[in-house]
Amino acid sequence: MLDLQGYGPRLIEGAGVTIQLAVLSLLLAIILGLLTATAKMSRNWFLRRTATVYTTLIRGVPDLVLMMLLFFGGQIGVNAISDMLYYNYEIDLYINFNAFAAGVLTIGFIFGAYMGETFRGAFMAVDNGQIEAGKAYGMSSGLVFRRIRFPQMMRHALPGLSNNWMVLLKTTALVSVIGLTDMVRVAAEASRATHEPFTFLIPVAVVYLLIASVSEWIFARLQKRYDIGFGGQ
Amino acid sequence: MLDISTWFNDALAGNTIFTADTLGYYAQGFVTTTQLVFLSLIAGLIIAVPLAIMRSSKHKWISLPIYLFTYVFRGTPLLIQLYIIYYGVVFIDGIQESFLWPILRGAFYPALIAFTLNTAAYTTEIFRGAIKATSQGEIEAARAYGMSRGLMMRRIILPSAFRRALPAYGNEVIFMLHASAIASVVTLMDLTGAARFVYARFYAPFDAFLFVAAIYLCLTFAILYFFRFLEKRLLAHLQPQTP
């Protein structure tokens, strides 16, 4: 049988870190994606431009490089602020750029750009007549968003969303390289210490496959829900 | 020539990080990254075509193993695949004495194998989708001409599938370029490896990583425009006609 040589509990802890990291980054990415999509469709030139620069730059550079830049550089940026406070005002404020929060911010920031594209396409697919109909009923633009645009947009966004989630899930493995103790890092550490790479790496690969399969099932259910009223399309 | 080198030295004067030495590391990294990505894409493509045809087969016992292969390689992080292959080959009995060892000893070929299998899995699924989308009319027309299945594949299905797959394949190429950044994890001095080296030596994350990010950005755009050009050439018949 599978003998994890005492690394079992740490591997499970690492799996917890992976899942939390993935889910929180997804939430942040969805929020940033919605903001980006809105900015891209806005009439304001500056907002459109900023959103385009954001999505282009992020999608042109490898995740790992962005991660190292934001992770190592972000700390130094935070520093510059607290150094300024210290030297000018003698305020010794200490801001801990915690590794987990940094991971969530970085992955969320990267995937916000991909989500932005997904949401923009989906918003544009919503029939304009419906929005006008909502306005004609006297709905506020917030209400139109909540009752008409968002639910219908989600139907079109779900396939892209599901795809982004699968990529995001695998991207979380990269945090092990910058020093966060997710399950890949524990597995790599255990492989080195015990000289049995397969014992640890293969179970971790299986866990990724499991998470992917479960999410596939959830997304299929969601799609069914949002497809209600569009019989079999 | 002398002019260029004096100009170069002047441009670098007073710069403690981007000396000719460190730029040399980036140049070497550029070569390694390009080799890795290019070779794995070519090899992956060669493997993916037959796999995609098998994956489209009506016989379960042909399509199922291919499906399992793509499912596993697309469902797990490339980093784990790389670790398994890099650390795993060492545990094959007698590998150190075999003729393969001089090849597998360095980090380049294990990384190349991992990248090739990974891109082959993604490319197989891209092609399968494109093969599946072949219009029924084309197939019927080919049958009416009395073409055999093999001839039909070669003359009708594959050429049109390749064209349809082009945009998705362009994305895969960019994806592979970006994914190759993990090669530095197994000691390869690729572009990211060079940046990590410069960062560790000078404690200068912004200089080291922004510079390499700019190089990746340029490469990404080059690939993007290359595929746009190809699409324009090969998919001309799908463009709206201008009178």
Next chain:
Amino acid sequence: MKKLVTVSLLGVAIAAASSAQARDYDNVRIGVDVPYEPMEFRTAEGELTGFDIDLGNELCDRMGVTCEWVEQEWDGIVPGLMSRNYDAIMSSMTINDERREQVLFSDPYITMPSAWFAASDLDISEANEETLAGMTIGVQRGTLQDNYVTDNFSSVAEISRYSTADDMVLDMEAERLDIVFLDFPIGQTTLLESDDADYVVIGERISEPKEYFGDGFGIAFRQRDEALAEKFNEALAEVQEDGTYDEIFTRYFGEE
């Protein structure tokens, strides 16, 4: 929806700045790169131990502060100090001029030479440009060994750089590396005393030129934390005087 956005963004911001507080050193966080046996490493149960760890904990006891160890890979260890991920580095860090520009060092607490290690069947008696030609040399990225090897041998040999010493030892056992350049005690524990294969030290232990090999290991602080460095120096003098230091030293290096 908007409310949700605002609340979540706020949540993330708070998470990032969760421990914004003023510092008065009741609680000192020390950055360490694990594993680096016997200086710092983990048992299979996950317990942190080693010479640096035991000495560091002892120093903290003397100063009457609580210490917390923060793991950080070597290539990010100085930036991590600057960014206040921790207040000190106690991780086999050699004191040298290059680093003095970045950080403030305590008095040296131990002196360690570096050495070349190779499998016993490697047929050279001394490491120099001629004998190393064409070989693959392993070093840990960003260490003084990396700088030394890079500056002296990169034209004749291939250099493989690793994030951790453990990775390097694994590749040494896999015969991917011909020779490695390491802090002597680390090579002693991980290679010379290993059961899996037969390793030897090539040539003399090396601690010159000072430009690379510096003045022994020191605890690193941010430049402005002079008061904290002073506290550590006093505690260090104390444990060296009353014999506790020797006791910890013997625990990991035997009588020497």
